[in-house]
Amino acid sequence: xxxxxxxxxxxxxxxxxxxxxxxxxxxxxxxxxxxxxxxxxxxxxxxxxxxxxxxxxxxxxxxxxxxxxxxxxxxxxxxxxxxxxxxxxxxxxxxxxxxxxxxxxxxxxxxxxxxxxxxxxxxxxxxxxxxxxxxxxxxxxxxxxxxxxxxxxxxxxxxxxxxxxxxxxxxxxxxxxxxxxxxxxxxxxxxxxxxxxxxxxxxxxxxxxxxxxxxxxxxxxxxxxxxxxxxxxxxxxxxxxxxxxxxxxxxxxxxxxxxxxxxxxxxxxxxxxxxxxxxxxxxxxxxxxxxxxxxxxxxxxxxxxxxxxxxxxxxxxxxxxx
Amino acid sequence: xxxxxxxxxxxxxxxxxxxxxxxxxxxxxxxxxxxxxxxxxxxxxxxxxxxxxxxxxxxxxxxxxxxxxxxxxxxxxxxxxxxxxxxxxxxxxxxxxxxxxxxxxxxxxxxxxxxxxxxxxxxxxxxxxxxxxxxxxxxxxxxxxxxxxxxxxxxxxxxxxxxxxxxxxxxxxxxxxxxxxxxxxxxxxxxxxxxxxxxxxxxxxxxxxxxxxxxxxxxxxxxxxxxxxxxxxxxxxxxxxxxxxxxxxxxxxxxxxxxxxxxxxxxxxxxxxxxxxxxxxxxxxxxxxxxxxxxxxxxxxxxxxxxxxxxxxxxxxxxxxxxxxxxxxxxxxxxxxxxx
Numbered sequence: 001x002x003x004x005x006x007x008x009x010x011x012x013x014x015x016x017x018x019x020x021x022x023x024x025x026x027x028x029x030x031x032x033x034x035x036x037x038x039x040x041x042x043x044x045x046x047x048x049x050x051x052x053x054x055x056x057x058x059x060x061x062x063x064x065x066x067x068x069x070x071x072x073x074x075x076x077x078x079x080x081x082x083x084x085x086x087x088x089x090x091x092x093x094x095x096x097x098x099x100x101x102x103x104x105x106x107x108x109x110x111x112x113x114x115x116x117x118x119x120x121x122x123x124x125x126x127x128x129x130x131x132x133x134x135x136x137x138x139x140x141x142x143x144x145x146x147x148x149x150x151x152x153x154x155x156x157x158x159x160x161x162x163x164x165x166x167x168x169x170x171x172x173x174x175x176x177x178x179x180x181x182x183x184x185x186x187x188x189x190x191x192x193x194x195x196x197x198x199x200x201x202x203x204x205x206x207x208x209x210x211x212x213x214x215x216x217x218x219x220x221x222x223x224x225x226x227x228x229x230x231x232x233x234x235x236x237x238x239x240x241x242x243x244x245x246x247x248x249x250x251x252x253x254x255x256x257x258x259x260x261x262x263x264x265x266x267x268x269x270x271x272x273x274x275x276x277x278x279x280x281x282x283x284x285x286x287x288x289x290x291x292x293x294x295x296x297x298x299x300x301x302x303x304x305x306x307x308x309x310x311x312x313x314x315x316x317x318x319x320x321x322x
Numbered sequence: 323x324x325x326x327x328x329x330x331x332x333x334x335x336x337x338x339x340x341x342x343x344x345x346x347x348x349x350x351x352x353x354x355x356x357x358x359x360x361x362x363x364x365x366x367x368x369x370x371x372x373x374x375x376x377x378x379x380x381x382x383x384x385x386x387x388x389x390x391x392x393x394x395x396x397x398x399x400x401x402x403x404x405x406x407x408x409x410x411x412x413x414x415x416x417x418x419x420x421x422x423x424x425x426x427x428x429x430x431x432x433x434x435x436x437x438x439x440x441x442x443x444x445x446x447x448x449x450x451x452x453x454x455x456x457x458x459x460x461x462x463x464x465x466x467x468x469x470x471x472x473x474x475x476x477x478x479x480x481x482x483x484x485x486x487x488x489x490x491x492x493x494x495x496x497x498x499x500x501x502x503x504x505x506x507x508x509x510x511x512x513x514x515x516x517x518x519x520x521x522x523x524x525x526x527x528x529x530x531x532x533x534x535x536x537x538x539x540x541x542x543x544x545x546x547x548x549x550x551x552x553x554x555x556x557x558x559x560x561x562x563x564x565x566x567x568x569x570x571x572x573x574x575x576x577x578x579x580x581x582x583x584x585x586x587x588x589x590x591x592x593x594x595x596x597x598x599x600x601x602x603x604x605x606x607x608x609x610x611x612x613x614x615x616x617x618x619x620x621x622x623x624x625x626x627x628x629x630x631x632x633x634x635x636x637x638x639x640x641x642x643x644x645x646x647x648x649x650x651x652x653x654x655x656x657x658x659x660x661x662x
Contacts, residue, residue, distance in 0.1 A: 017499045024496065028512040144644035146594055148601055149637035152620050159627050167623075261503035265598065269621065279504065280602055283511040291511045298504040 003314060010310070014303040021299055022075075023068065025292045030064045036084045036286045058084065071289065080296075081289030085282060090293040094275070098297050100169060101274035105263050105301075107190060108197035109252075116202040117248075120209025125236050127214060135206070142203040147196075147262045151269040154196045165189050167271035193270045200262045201255065208251045212244035219243065245316040253309025260298050326653035329646045336643060340454035344413040347448035348427045348434055351611040353411065355433055355443030358384060360392035360630050363438040371398045379404050383432055392628065402428035438632035440619060449611035450635055456612040457600075457636075458643070460526050461593030467531025468592070469585045472538025473577065479539070480546025481569055491543070494536035506533050506595055510604050519610045526605050530595040538584040542577050549576040583654055590647045597640060613640055 037054060040046050055061050059070060071081045079089035086093055123132045158164045165171065169189050170182070216222070217240045225239050241248075264276030271277070275294050282290035314320050339346055364381040380403045382396035408427035415421050428434045437447040479490035497505065509529050517525060549555060555572050563571070593613075599605035600614025607615055613636035620626045620633055 017496060020492075020496055021500060025508055028509065031512065140648065141645070144641055144648055146597065146637065146640050146644065148598065148614075148617060149634070149641065152617070152626065152634070152637065156626055156629065160629065257498075257501045260501040264503050264507070265601075268602065279507055280604075283507060283604065284515070286511075286515070288511075291508055295500060295504050295508040299500045302499060302501050 007307070007311075010307055014307070017303065018296060018299060022072075022292060022296055025295055026068050026071065026288075027064065029288045029291060030067065035060060035288070038286065058082075071292075080293045083282075083287055083290045083293075085285040085287040085290060090289050093278075093290075094293050094297055097273060097275045097278045097294075098301075100272065101260075101263060101267065101276070102301070104190065104193055104197065104267065104272055104274060105259055107194045108201060108263075109259065111194055112198035112201040112205055113252075115198070116205035117209055119202075120206045121213060121236050121241065123206070124210045124213035124217060124240075125232060139203040139206050142199065143207070145200075147200055147265040148269065150199060151193075151196045151266045154192060154199075155270060158192050164192050169271075169273050189272075193266050193272045196266045196270070197259070197263060200266075201259060204255060204258075205251065209244075209248055212247040213240050216240040216244040242316075246313055249312045249316055250309065252312065253306045256305035256309070257302055260301060325649055326657075329649040329653070333643070333646045333650070336454070336646075337458060339451060340458050341416070343448075343451035343455050345415060345421070345423065346425050347445070347451040348408075348410065348424050348436070349445045349448045350411040350413070351444065351449045351452035352609040353444060353448075355439065357386065358394075358433065358435070358439050358443040359441050360628070361394055361435045361439040361443065362630075363632050364435050365396075366404070367401075370401060376403075381428065381434060384435075392630070402430065402432060402434070404434070405429060437635055438630065440616075440633065441625065446616075446632055446635060449616055450613075450639060453611035453613045453616055453636060454639065456523065456606055456610070457593055457596055457614065457640075460523060460530070460596040460612075461589050463527045464530035464534070464592035464595065465585050465588040467527060468534030468588050469538050469581050471531065471535035472542050472584065473574070473581060475535060476539035476542030477546055477569065477574060477577070480543040481550065481565075481573060487543070490539060494539050497533070497536040502533070502591075503595075503598065506530065506599070507602075507604070509533055510599060515604070519606065522606055522610075526596050526599060530592050530599075533595075534588055534592065538581065538588070541580045541584060545577045545580050546573055549573045579658075583651065583658075586647065586651050586654060590644050593640065593643065597636075613637075 036058075037051050037060075040051055040054070041048075059067060062070075074081050074089070078091045080091040080094060081089070083090045083093060119135065123135045126132050155167070165188055167189075169186060171185050171189075213236065217236070219240075221243075222235060222239055225235055230239065263274065264279070266272065267274040267276035268280060275297060279291065279294040281287075282294060361384055364384070366379040366381060368377075368379055369375055370380070380401045382398055383400040383402065384394040385397045387393040387395055405427055406425060407423050408429070409422050410424045410427055412420065412422045426434065426436075433439075433443075433445065435445055435447070437445075437450065440446055440449070475490045475494075479487040500508070506529065509532065513525055513529065550573060555568060558568050558572050596605060596612065597614035597617070600607070600612045601618045601621070603618065605614060606612040616633070616636045625633070
């Protein structure tokens, strides 16, 4: 019963954080001089009267609190405000993009973790050997590579070598396609951004897994297992990894924020139609509702990811259950 | 220890080069040479066409190949010796001393492209040096703003407790609930898009600094909380020291370690923040050089696909600076581990 109560408490807390974030974003963004209609004002063929009418039509002449409550009402309807740039409600637009970002980040996380955990375990087992040191150097190097540079270099390599589509999510002829063909098309487009993102994520995981495992391998129960004749492999994967599971899994929660941030750069450079490019477009067009929507969606992802990570810790560590 | 010193010394050299950019760079970062777009880096030569060796290195003139716009051949008949302390574009050293001396250059109207040129024929080496001033300077100042705000907010929260503490910590939680780059971009969205270069710089430093205060504030608060109950603080209080005096003389000095490590961690993040904003056209923009605005050229696919590798040099520079900073934070971290 207790975990359920805890979960409810956390969920409620997340909702409060989201509400506070939306108020803050709204207040800050509405305080700006200039709005979406700036470009129209510069156009000599559009009279100031027309702009004034548009302002009234979009409700931009109302006081900020009124605008906020109207926006909040549209959130309840699932619309999340109205995007002036796309001339449609933000909600459905955001959903499309959020799913794409989710597809990319989840794939990258799976890729990164399935490569990084064995590598981390291997280096922890062979502490101090040449392999360990070489991996350490490679990891230290990769951690320092800025996401922009990595994405640009990978894109250049992909265009030079060919084979992989360089950007976008579907081929031009595939837009209305369906079924197996479309899945294959999306997967080939996904390969490059997912690779870039997992290369940014994996070195951090390798480091963390190695450090956690080394700490666990120093524990007396490992000596006991060794004395009982357990093999090296069994020692690491069966005993130490279980003991190190809690710190390793909690990294999953901590890394979501940086994963989402890195995803913006990768998406924008490789033209993956996720939330990153949408946010950049919205900022350049001064589309306030869209900016708020995307920022809140990313916050939602972060909060939800933390909840999932907490749940995983709860699953792997029986001590947290009592 | 030696690693820490080496890394710190190398960083100092890089920062010094950025500060002296106007003198070290052969040309102004905005000077265009429309006849030489995308010129490759020139090769420094010591042996001339007739096989004679020269102590003073020289370069050959570049000649655009017919019917191309970014392919060049060397004209072996026209050699230019590299000269030092040449007279060139006027500038103010450190913003004060007027001068027109540049460390290296070549004679005549031709240009020396040590690291090639960009699409307007601007010298990439000069832009890299001038851009370092913007990117590294913004990183340093923004990190200082973030740590300064963190000290004030965290200090107040830990020292006064109660409502102040609650307000600051809830605020920090809110800042950390939004993924950092999304937060940075959202805050940037709240400010005018088109500004003068100097205004943009101040704005960048402020935005990046304000977005980064939460983590240092939390750590500072924890240190202040524990320092408040230490014997020497109680002793100072019992001998009648005022709140301000206790905070300034006894509590805040305890936070030096945390503040410095946070600063070292924040600087690379702030550099990356400036670079990312400028890369997406939300920071320093043309024609001013920053490492981000230089990399932004590569967003245009035909420039990226043309494989002008020297245009990646700002990225390599960022990588080098980050490696040095991480070496320093690693060394600091290990030292703290050994001490505890």
